[in-house]
Amino acid sequence: MLEHFEIILRSFTSFGLLLVGTRILGKQTISQMTMFDFVATISLGAISANLAFNTSLKVSHTILAFVIYVFIIFMIALISLKSKKGRKFLAGDPTIVIENGKILEKNMNKMRYTLDYLNQQLREKDVFNIEEVLFAIIETNGTLTVLKKPQFRNVNKQDLMIPITPEFNLPIELIMDGEVMKQNLDQNNLSEQWLHSELKQRNLVQSNVLYAVLSGNGNMYIDTYENHIHSPIDKE
Template sequence: MSEYPEVIIRTALSFSILFIGARLLGKQTISQMTLFDFIAAISLGAITANLSFNTKLPIHYTVIAYTIFVTIIYGVAYFSMKNRAVRGFFAGKPTIVIQNGKILENNMKTMRYTIDYLNQQLREKDIFDVSQVQTAIIETNGGMSVEKKPEYAAVTRQDLGISAEQKKNFAVELVMDGELVTKNLKENHVSETWLRKELDKRQLKVSDVVYAVRGSNGRLFIDTYDDHITSPVDQE
């Protein structure tokens, strides 16, 4: 029974240091991972898991091990930014599997990459006929980049001689959870007076609004707490 408080404390501590480490290392570690990122994530998870429930291990041992791992990962990431050779060693390099419409079997064998998996990844790119592919590259995170042959490529506005529309702005969140997002208002030069007038037109107060955003087309989208729906379709 006396071990329960220790497990609770260790679990909270393991979550805290894992969260801090993830924030320090950045989004790359939790996005589509390279081989090095995968190893790093598995190692950090194993260390924090041991910290949370393995009461036979002293807390400071696992914290030290975790700190060393984070330092190594951070160091590798830093030197990878500075040196292309280091980046290539740890992250790997893209591999061409189709070039000029020809499948490169030797490159596929090196990666232990099968035709079935090649076709699967092409289908995920909405390509069901390999003969349409000019170039296909397996990126360092395992994803595939594809260039179609010119006759199968999508037609662009430039191909049709149609002028492009004026560049649109990003959507700007103005109200969230019933509160003004003042930072967004200031940074995007959106007048709070204008916003309140728009809300007044709809007989709304800021506190009535769950979410309000000025879209890329300049129009204001507003969603309120009261949706005026008596029987929601997804109601359990």
């Protein structure tokens, strides 16, 4: 019984350490996994897992190892931030794999990057014809960045000289799950009276609204609990 209690306590400690460690190290390890980030994440996970269930290891020794790893990763991140050479050594450089519609097989071979995987990543970028690609680059975190040739790029409103409505703010969530987001209203100098007035103009009341958001151009999107869709395409 005492052993079970110890494992429970060690598991909570392990989870707490991981949470604190990731907060210290920031979001880059999650959002931009370079090779170094990958190794660091696996190492921290392994130490935390051993702390949780490996009762043969002393808790103090495992926590010390975890703290040392976090310190090393944090210092290396600082070096990468301050030094371009250090950043290049740790993360490497982006690699061009397609130039002007031509596959650079030597660069692909260096990375052991297959044509099948290249085609898969191109399709994920809505590219089905390699001739459309001006440059395709493998970033340091393994993702593929594609720049199409000018004649294959999407046309935007500026190209067509269509007038646009300027946007100066991020969308503001006003109602979520039927509850008024009072903090968002206060931060943007909006009142509940104004919100209810906007709903009234649309013949709605708060209890009918699932979600309401004010876009950056001043338009309001409202989704009600009743969708008025009699035959949903996908029904659970």
